[in-house]
Amino acid sequence: MDPYQSLLDRLKRQHTPYAVTWELTHRCNLACFMCYNVPRAQPELSTEEALDVLEQLARAGVLRLTFTGGEVLARRDFLTIARRARELDFAIDIKTNATLITPELADELAALHPVEVEVSLLGATPETVQGVMGGHRTLNRILGGVRLLLNRGVRVTLNSLMMRINLHEREAMMALARELGVPHRMVFKISPDDDGNDKSRGQQLPFEDMVTLYGEMCEPFQPRPGHPRARTCSVGLHACLIDPYGVVFPCIELRIPAGSLRQQPFETIWREAPIFRELRERHTLAHMPACRTCPLQTYCEGRCSGAAWKERGDLYAPHTLACRQAQARYHSLHPAEPIPSPAFFLEPAP
Amino acid sequence: MSLPDHLTPRRHPDTAFRVFEGEAVLISPAQNMVRTLNVTGSRIWELMDGEHSIADIAAILSQEFEVSTAHALSSVRAFVQELAERQLVQLAS
Numbered sequence: 045m046d047p048y049q050s051l052l053d054r055l056k057r058q059h060t061p062y063a064v065t066w067e068l069t070h071r072c073n074l075a076c077f078m079c080y081n082v083p084r085a086q087p088e089l090s091t092e093e094a095l096d097v098l099e100q101l102a103r104a105g106v107l108r109l110t111f112t113g114g115e116v117l118a119r120r121d122f123l124t125i126a127r128r129a130r131e132l133d134f135a136i137d138i139k140t141n142a143t144l145i146t147p148e149l150a151d152e153l154a155a156l157h158p159v160e161v162e163v164s165l166l167g168a169t170p171e172t173v174q175g176v177m178g179g180h181r182t183l184n185r186i187l188g189g190v191r192l193l194l195n196r197g198v199r200v201t202l203n204s205l206m207m208r209i210n211l212h213e214r215e216a217m218m219a220l221a222r223e224l225g226v227p228h229r230m231v232f233k234i235s236p237d238d239d240g241n242d243k244s245r246g247q248q249l250p251f252e253d254m255v256t257l258y259g260e261m262c263e264p265f266q267p268r269p270g271h272p273r274a275r276t277c278s279v280g281l282h283a284c285l286i287d288p289y290g291v292v293f294p295c296i297e298l299r300i301p302a303g304s305l306r307q308q309p310f311e312t313i314w315r316e317a318p319i320f321r322e323l324r325e326r327h328t329l330a331h332m333p334a335c336r337t338c339p340l341q342t343y344c345e346g347r348c349s350g351a352a353w354k355e356r357g358d359l360y361a362p363h364t365l366a367c368r369q370a371q372a373r374y375h376s377l378h379p380a381e382p383i384p385s386p387a388f389f390l391e392p393a394p
Numbered sequence: 395m396s397l398p399d400h401l402t403p404r405r406h407p408d409t410a411f412r413v414f415e416g417e418a419v420l421i422s423p424a425q426n427m428v429r430t431l432n433v434t435g436s437r438i439w440e441l442m443d444g445e446h447s448i449a450d451i452a453a454i455l456s457q458e459f460e461v462s463t464a465h466a467l468s469s470v471r472a473f474v475q476e477l478a479e480r481q482l483v484q485l486a487s
Contacts, residue, residue, distance in 0.1 A: 047430040051419060060414065107412040107419060135410030135421040157408035159423045199423060 056281040059324060061314050063108035063283040064101055065296055068094070068122065070288050072115040074141055075178040076166065078207065078244035080235045081114060088288035091121040093306070095128055097290065100310040102132040108159075112139035112296075114288065117149070126156050135159050139203075142189030143182060150189075154196035163190055165202040165228075167209075168216030176209060190224060201227045206257070207234060207247035232257070233346065233365060238299045240354040248365065254372035272330035276347040280323030284314070294323055297350025298359075322359075323349075332360045339384040343377075344370040362386060396471045397448060403474045403483045404444030413440065422482055429482075434459060438473055442483055448474060 045053075055062045070083040089097065101109065109129055116122050117140055129136050136156060142163045145153070153161065163186060167173040173183040193200050202221045206214065214230070221228030232249060236242040249257070275281075285293040290305035292313045302317035314320065327349065329336045335347060347366040355363045367386040375383050405411070410421045418436035420429045431439055437458065441451045452467040459466070477483040 048419065048428050051414065051417065051430050055414065105412055105414060107410060107421070130407075130410075133410050133412065135423070157423045159410075159421060197424075199426065 052282070056278055059280075059315075059320075060282060061101075061104050061106050061284065061310075063110070064106050064286060065110040065112060065283070066097075066286045067112055067114060067288050067296075068116050068125065069114040069119040071118045072113055072141075073118055073144060073179065074115065074182065076164075076176055077178075078176070078205070078234055078247060080237045082238040082241075084289060086289055088119075089290045089305075091124055093290065094121070094125050097286065097305055097310065098125065098128055098132055098134075100305070102134065104311050104314065107133075107135055108137070109134040110137040110139065115141055115144065117144040123152050123156075130156055137162065139164075140189075141177070141182075141186060142193070143179065143185035145189035145192050147192055150192035150196055150198075153193065154198050158198065160199050160201055161193055162201050162203050162229075165204050165217055165220065166207075168213040168220055172210050172213055176207075187220070187224075190226070194224065194226070200224075201229055203229045203231065205231050205234065206249060207244075208249065209247060211249060211253060230257075230261070232369070233348070233351075235297060235351070236354045242354070248368075251368060251372060254369060255375045258369075258373050258376035270329045270336065270341050272328060272336065274329050275327055276329065276332070276335070276344075277349070279349055280320050280327060284320075292317070294319055295350060297348055298353060299350065300353065327359070332362075334362050334386075335360075338362065338367075338370075338386045340367070340370040340374055340386050343373045345373070346370070397475055397478075397485070399449040399452070399467065399471075400447050401474075401485045401487060402444055402447045403442040403451075403478070403485055405439065405442050406482050406484055409482055411439065420482065422480075425480060425482070427480075434469070435473060438470055439477075442474070442477075444484075444486065 052062065069088055070081045111126065116138060126136060136158050137160050138158050139162045165186060166176040167183065170183045190200050204217050218228055232254065234244050234248055279298060280294045283295065285296050286305065287293065292302045292305065293299050294302065300319045302319050303313035335341055344366055346369045347362065349359045351365060352361045352363040353359050370386065371383050408422065408424050411418050413436055416433040416436055418431040418439050420431065437455065438451055441454060448470050449467070452463060452470045455461070455470060456463045456466040474483060478485055
């Protein structure tokens with residue numbers, strides 16, 4: 045096995061925190077209609093608090109640190125925090141809408157040597173981007189920011205959340221990425237808000253489009269039988285999320301608080317929080333009876349406990365989007381056969 | 395040609411790393427590379443701080459791993475050379 049993968053597997057088994065996603069702020073200069081952040085009426089971590097958290101994360105062994113928001117560049121002390129992170133030898137990734145990047149800021153970002161800057165691209169025309177993200181001349185500003193980074197040798201990836209509103213521009217978004225010479229990632233999961241409000245549900249792709257996309261895009265897929273001890277994802281094992289208020293969560297989707305860094309050290313939260321213990325001990329197919337016995341289980345890749353929690357109030361339940369995606373994957377691979385229904389509450393697939 | 399022993403290697407500033415139970419993981423954005431090092435390589439990596447010379451590092455390794463100085467020196471030279479070629483370390487006199 046690849047030595048890096050082997051090490052990651054070991055870190056997961058040992059519950060060593062390796063990767064942290066950190067929402068530095070929920071402030072943003074844009075207003076994407078499907079944004080899942082729910083800002084709270086309390087102060088975000090101060091610069092001093094954030095620098096202290098960095099020291100704690102370094103001591104705990106975290107290597108990969110992803111800064112996200114909100115819009116991270118809307119935080120005036122972003123560079124102070126990111127520079128300190130580099131001094132502490134973190135490998136940093138930055139998620140941004142890129143619209144605030146000036147030549148001077150691009151110089152500073154390049155000097156941080158991020159592993160990757162991921163930029164959201166939610167359409168290929170000014171009208172669609174405006175419709176999703178708001179702002180003024182937003183697409184131009186995104187592409188301008190990306191070019192400033194690329195000119196300085198920063199590795200950029202474009203990330204597109206595919207929705208009903210922008211699906212028709214999928215090819216054009218891919219063409220834009222090709223023109224810029226950057227990788228393009230497409231995501232099909234529209235998350236409910238952090239408080240569970242599923243306000244953008246109507247933007248989820250229709251079933252027939254999921255089938256088409258799986259047929260066109262996905263790498264060869266081999267159905268895999270799930271062992272009872274198998275995990276549907278590695279939530280709680282070697283990664284977590286910190287929100288702008290210093291609250292630690294298992295992941296960006298699973299918003300069950302593990303503890304506050306304003307009240308407890310990171311290592312205490314990581315080792316002792318009930319939600320982490322629960323996930324480490326029980327987050328296996330053995331505890332997901334509906335999923336384990338589902339006829340589509342071997343076609344299911346997108347099951348997410350955070351989504352299940354928000355939708356069903358049950359960490360171990362199935363959830364609609366994963367079931368629909370499993371059906372779409374099945375149908376793209378077996379177009380002539382009837383689509384099995386998951387052992388769940390879905391209406392039959394069309 | 396082997397590297398002079400008085401050179402002081404320094405980890406390249408764009409490289410991120412962490413040591414897990416003696417094994418280092420290096421991430422180099424510039425090289426788009428992730429690499430793991432074994433225990434000896436990780437110790438050399440930690441000592442490449444721009445203050446220890448190749449000779450210093452070899453002397454420390456010789457003590458810690460109970461190998462001859464000549465053997466340690468040869469290993470450190472080869473390792474530093476390889477990392478320098480991959481632009482993971484910088485060399486200064």
